[in-house]
Amino acid sequence: MINPIILENDRVRLSPLTLDNYESLQSVAAEHKLVQYSPSDIETPATLRNYVEIALDQQKQRSSLPFIIYDKQARAFAGCTRYMNIDHKNKVLEIGSTWIGKKFQGSGLNAQMKYLLLNHAFNSLGFEKVSFRIDERNLQSRKAVEKLGAILEGILRENVYLLYGYKRNTCCYGILKNEWENFHQLDKKAKK
Numbered sequence: 117m118i119n120p121i122i123l124e125n126d127r128v129r130l131s132p133l134t135l136d137n138y139e140s141l142q143s144v145a146a147e148h149k150l151v152q153y154s155p156s157d158i159e160t161p162a163t164l165r166n167y168v169e170i171a172l173d174q175q176k177q178r179s180s181l182p183f184i185i186y187d188k189q190a191r192a193f194a195g196c197t198r199y200m201n202i203d204h205k206n207k208v209l210e211i212g213s214t215w216i217g218k219k220f221q222g223s224g225l226n227a228q229m230k231y232l233l234l235n236h237a238f239n240s241l242g243f244e245k246v247s248f249r250i251d252e253r254n255l256q257s258r259k260a261v262e263k264l265g266a267i268l269e270g271i272l273r274e275n276v277y278l279l280y281g282y283k284r285n286t287c288c289y290g291i292l293k294n295e296w297e298n299f300h301q302l303d304k305k306a307k308k
Contacts (some may be wrong), residue, residue: 121181123232127189128302130229133182133196138168140193141184144217156213157279171198171213178202185216187225194220197236207244209237223254230264238293245292251278252285265299266291 123130131137155161174180182198188217195216202209213234237243248266250257262268266289276282278283291299 121183121236123183123229123236124188125228125232126247127187127228128194128225128232129186129187129188130197130232131186132184133171134200135165135168135172135226137184138164138196141196144193144195145215147218149289155217156215158215167271174200178204180237182213185225185229187220189223189225196226197233201247207242208247209243209245210247211237212249226260227263230261232297234291238296243293245290246296248289250287250289252287258287258289261289264291265293265295281300 120131120132122132139161142161142164145164146160156167158167168182171180171182175182179202180198180200181202182196184196185194186192187194195214197211197214199209200212211230214226220226234246237246248261249272250261252258252271257269269288269290272286272288275286276284278284
């Protein structure tokens, strides 16, 4: 995963998040309570830069691969996402630290980018499992990953402090490679 990875389709382009492009996200990141379910502070230019620096440091350690999200339909940068907690030995990774601006939510953008990320993780990078960790209260995100075939594997109770002191319960979802292949085949049949 040393070479820059760009994933795209007709709707979305995911390209490497860098210190050269992250400023395109400042207006989106500044939206009030955008990350209400996240422990990350991104609301000011300084905290957003720190967030990106941490992601890039994790990338150097080969445990993370952050992307900036560009919505081709809206012709605007929409947010970011990443492969994270990458376990090369066991061929498991997590898709997370995903946030998109309010005007992009519910537009189908998230499903398109998750599809690209899942396909690439399984079919190009050779991973055997992809996980998602979602705040138990975030029903919209939970339903979104369930629509992609993710299965709820358990709930970690009060395991993450959020920015404002609330300690969330985290729902752990997962998709195995064979489940993704079966789900993908069923999805193709349903569209015929």
